[in-house]
Amino acid sequence: MLKPDGCIIIDGKESADTITCGHCGNVVVVDGDNFASCRMCSTFICLNCEKIGSCTPFEKKLQEMERKSIRNNHYKRLGII
Amino acid sequence: MGVYNCDLGRTLDTTNGCAIYQPASALKRIRIADLIFGVTGTPANAAVSLQLQRSTTAPSGGTAVTPQPLDPADGAASALSMDGAVTNGTTTANAFVLNIGLNQQSTFRWVAREGKEIIIPSTNANGVHLLTPIGSALACQWGVHIEE
Numbered sequence: 001m002l003k004p005d006g007c008i009i010i011d012g013k014e015s016a017d018t019i020t021c022g023h024c025g026n027v028v029v030v031d032g033d034n035f036a037s038c039r040m041c042s043t044f045i046c047l048n049c050e051k052i053g054s055c056t057p058f059e060k061k062l063q064e065m066e067r068k069s070i071r072n073n074h075y076k077r078l079g080i081i
Numbered sequence: 082m083g084v085y086n087c088d089l090g091r092t093l094d095t096t097n098g099c100a101i102y103q104p105a106s107a108l109k110r111i112r113i114a115d116l117i118f119g120v121t122g123t124p125a126n127a128a129v130s131l132q133l134q135r136s137t138t139a140p141s142g143g144t145a146v147t148p149q150p151l152d153p154a155d156g157a158a159s160a161l162s163m164d165g166a167v168t169n170g171t172t173t174a175n176a177f178v179l180n181i182g183l184n185q186q187s188t189f190r191w192v193a194r195e196g197k198e199i200i201i202p203s204t205n206a207n208g209v210h211l212l213t214p215i216g217s218a219l220a221c222q223w224g225v226h227i228e229e
Contacts, residue, residue, distance in 0.1 A: 003194075004194070005193060005194050005197035006191060006192055006193040006194055006197055007191075007192055008181070008189070008190070008191050009189075009190040009191075009192065010183065010187050010188070010189055010190075011187050011188055012188075018191065018193075019197075020193065020197040020198070020199070025178060025199065025200055026176075026177065026178050026179070027133075027178055027179040027191070027193075027199065029181070058200070062110070062200060062202045065202045065204050065207075066202050066203050066204055068204075069108075069202075069203070069204035069205055073205065
């Protein structure tokens with residue numbers, strides 16, 4: 001693989017390349033064509049995310065999670081939840 | 082951004098594991114950039130499975146391990162880690178960020194390119210559990226480099 005997102009080293013020897021899915025953040029060990037690339041966000045993605053067929057970058061999901069957390073903490077302080 | 086080492090050891094357990102997770106406040110994104118695993122007991126020619134699974138609550142019952150800065154000039158990490166958890170936190174079903182099977186006699190290392198790390202969102206108690214769902218009761222060691 002030309003520019004992998006990571007690599008696996010077993011007993012000191014580089015054994016496999018990995019990609020970090022740009023849509024879900026999971027690490028996939030590259031084995032032939034078990035990954036895809038997203039033309040929208042130009043990242044490697046896993047086959048599960050490819051099946052979904054739309055582009056939601058992982059960064060956007062993280063921001064959404066963090067926004068929800070901030071909102072919930074605020075509501076907790078106010079005693080709403 | 083500081084780099085910290087979480088030195089986590091435990092006896093292989095098919096249910097409970099180690100964890101790196103967010104505290105209740107003063108949250109920062111945690112990035113797992115480098116992961117090393119090895120069996121420190123007497124390994125057999127047998128399988129061990131490694132799984133990193135996302136979680137939404139903190140584990141309990143284990144020993145809290147303070148992540149150590151690689152650069153002593155860095156301040157303390159906000160991230161928390163625990164080895165030998167007696168009870169895992171709430172793990173997210175099927176959210177395995179890394180899932181590998183290997184021989185107990187091998188030393189495993191995963192290194193991420195900059196910007197391609199495993200990210201733990203800055204959300205209360207969210208984290209990643211380091212699990213070994215297949216493996217006999219041998220001592221093992223995880224070395225995890227995190228950035229925050």
